[in-house]
Amino acid sequence: MPVMTPAMLEQFILDEFPQVNHLNCKIHSVDDENIEVSMIASDRHLRPGGTVSGPAMMELADATMYFLLLAQIGPVALAVTTNLSINFLRKPAPGRIIARGRILKLGKTLATGDISLYSEGSDDPVAHVVTTYSIPPKR
Amino acid sequence: MPVMTPAMLEQFILDEFPQVNHLNCKIHSVDDENIEVSMIASDRHLRPGGTVSGPAMMELADATMYFLLLAQIGPVALAVTTNLSINFLRKPAPGRIIARGRILKLGKTLATGDISLYSEGSDDPVAHVVTTYSIPPKR
Amino acid sequence: MPVMTPAMLEQFILDEFPQVNHLNCKIHSVDDENIEVSMIASDRHLRPGGTVSGPAMMELADATMYFLLLAQIGPVALAVTTNLSINFLRKPAPGRIIARGRILKLGKTLATGDISLYSEGSDDPVAHVVTTYSIPPKR
Amino acid sequence: MPVMTPAMLEQFILDEFPQVNHLNCKIHSVDDENIEVSMIASDRHLRPGGTVSGPAMMELADATMYFLLLAQIGPVALAVTTNLSINFLRKPAPGRIIARGRILKLGKTLATGDISLYSEGSDDPVAHVVTTYSIPPKR
Numbered sequence: 001m002p003v004m005t006p007a008m009l010e011q012f013i014l015d016e017f018p019q020v021n022h023l024n025c026k027i028h029s030v031d032d033e034n035i036e037v038s039m040i041a042s043d044r045h046l047r048p049g050g051t052v053s054g055p056a057m058m059e060l061a062d063a064t065m066y067f068l069l070l071a072q073i074g075p076v077a078l079a080v081t082t083n084l085s086i087n088f089l090r091k092p093a094p095g096r097i098i099a100r101g102r103i104l105k106l107g108k109t110l111a112t113g114d115i116s117l118y119s120e121g122s123d124d125p126v127a128h129v130v131t132t133y134s135i136p137p138k139r
Numbered sequence: 140m141p142v143m144t145p146a147m148l149e150q151f152i153l154d155e156f157p158q159v160n161h162l163n164c165k166i167h168s169v170d171d172e173n174i175e176v177s178m179i180a181s182d183r184h185l186r187p188g189g190t191v192s193g194p195a196m197m198e199l200a201d202a203t204m205y206f207l208l209l210a211q212i213g214p215v216a217l218a219v220t221t222n223l224s225i226n227f228l229r230k231p232a233p234g235r236i237i238a239r240g241r242i243l244k245l246g247k248t249l250a251t252g253d254i255s256l257y258s259e260g261s262d263d264p265v266a267h268v269v270t271t272y273s274i275p276p277k278r
Numbered sequence: 279m280p281v282m283t284p285a286m287l288e289q290f291i292l293d294e295f296p297q298v299n300h301l302n303c304k305i306h307s308v309d310d311e312n313i314e315v316s317m318i319a320s321d322r323h324l325r326p327g328g329t330v331s332g333p334a335m336m337e338l339a340d341a342t343m344y345f346l347l348l349a350q351i352g353p354v355a356l357a358v359t360t361n362l363s364i365n366f367l368r369k370p371a372p373g374r375i376i377a378r379g380r381i382l383k384l385g386k387t388l389a390t391g392d393i394s395l396y397s398e399g400s401d402d403p404v405a406h407v408v409t410t411y412s413i414p415p416k417r
Numbered sequence: 418m419p420v421m422t423p424a425m426l427e428q429f430i431l432d433e434f435p436q437v438n439h440l441n442c443k444i445h446s447v448d449d450e451n452i453e454v455s456m457i458a459s460d461r462h463l464r465p466g467g468t469v470s471g472p473a474m475m476e477l478a479d480a481t482m483y484f485l486l487l488a489q490i491g492p493v494a495l496a497v498t499t500n501l502s503i504n505f506l507r508k509p510a511p512g513r514i515i516a517r518g519r520i521l522k523l524g525k526t527l528a529t530g531d532i533s534l535y536s537e538g539s540d541d542p543v544a545h546v547v548t549t550y551s552i553p554p555k556r
Binding site for chain 2: 085087089090104105112114116124125128130132
Binding site for chain 1: 297300322325331332333336337340358359361362363364365366
């Protein structure tokens with residue numbers, strides 16, 4: 001069972017990680033392996049036509065893996081991204097983006113996962129991300 | 140429905156793509172979106188201890204995406220890999236490696252998919268690959 | 279010789295690509311193969327301690343490749359990123375980030391380059407990016 | 418200064434890493450940051466037309482980073498690849514492939530580098546690789 005619930009994660013973000021507030025993330029569910037997060041893009045993330053920018057999708061995927069990792073290991077603010085690789089697959093529709101993350105490997109020092117991003121209501125991913133976080137040693 | 144069956148794919152490989160024969164690939168199933176392939180590594184792919192080498196896993200993943208793509212578009216020998224990114228997650232067990240591939244986007248000129256590799260009998264992936272093929276224009 | 283100078287690129291961005299204005303990019307130089315860009319991060323890109331966030335570095339690298347591509351092919355607003363892979367290597371120092379981009383392949387439909395990011399005054403990269411853009415066909 | 422010379426590396430490979438003998442690698446030079454290796458592909462690495470296969474290029478790049486890392490830290494057989502990302506840029510010419518590797522970061526537990534691959538005599542890379550090795554802790 002994860003050690004942090006969606007509500008605990010959202011509170012942690014508010015308190016410790018205010019830089020991602022602008023993503024307007026909502027954490028729908030999280031378990032031992034999977035997470036679902038959604039983002040309502042604000043104006044600064046939009047491209048002409050109202051679609052979400054590539055950098056906003058990268059930031060959402062990065063945050064999604066961070067939340068999924070924190071849910072497993074607790075509020076370790078110092079976990080850092082070491083690698084992130086994104087493929088942009090389709091132009092997103094205007095509106096909410098759903099991120100579904102999955103842990104591929106949770107090791108002692110590295111955690112790897114993949115995240116698929118969807119426009120709400122579609123099953124075809126708009127982007128796919130694989131990312132690895134480095135976990136600081138316990139003191 | 141895919142345009143090539145596992146048997147047709149295996150015959151095509153024998154006829155046109157003999158370079159991958161050494162992987163001893165068997166195609167278990169393929170549909171519009173997913174494929175399952177297995178490889179019995181030969182000696183040249185083994186590391187001390189009998190586990191499969193990293194390069195053999197890269198080659199298996201690359202071939203798996205190629206087969207999955209051919210199953211959708213027919214025997215286009217000239218599709219070529221443009222990008223392949225692999226994360227090695229766990230040491231494989233000796234023995235057969237199972238590759239499960241999935242199409243993320245099948246476009247007119249590019250096709251992207253991901254492939255998870257498993258030691259037979261385990262649900263924890265030993266490696267995860269994302270790869271993109273370029274599809275030649277129809278003449 | 280590139281078809282757009284740094285001044286032309288900066289004007290194009292102001293007119294057509296205002297979303298990246300917030301990066302406060304300055305284009306120092308560009309030629310057939312290389313570009314140098316710097317970013318003065320604004321508050322929203324900073325982490326506690328005054329260092330630049332990962333997503334801001336991804337956005338800078340993405341923009342750098344875009345500028346480098348435009349300099350070669352002219353103001354084609356519709357070129358889009360298909361793949362971006364970043365390795366975070368060192369914690370950046372507070373202050374300006376320098377991006378040095380290089381074209382690896384400029385094809386008819388795809389352009390690939392790599393970008394190294396540095397804290398001003400240091401020769402050790404803080405991050406390294408490889409990215410591919412898709413170039414729309416000429417009408 | 419590196420702790421292993423090209424001759425020491427070649428001997429180490431013969432003794433401890435015979436799986437890569439089939440690449441027919443020759444190590445031309447190595448210093449604190451850079452390495453140059455060449456491969457004369459054997460028949461099993463060739464595609465119709467005599468060009469080197471994608472998997473052989475991946476294997477060469479992986480081995481090149483391994484040699485570059487060993488040259489810095491000494492003969493640590495257990496360093497393992499955690500991530501490798503390759504872009505295939507041009508069709509190689511028949512004949513020898515040159516790999517030029519560079520360290521981007523040599524940390525205590527992770528080492529990241531990039532490798533450009535060339536057909537002998539050309540300055541346009543046929544492929545570009547970024548890869549990370551995990552370094553086992555000292556006993």
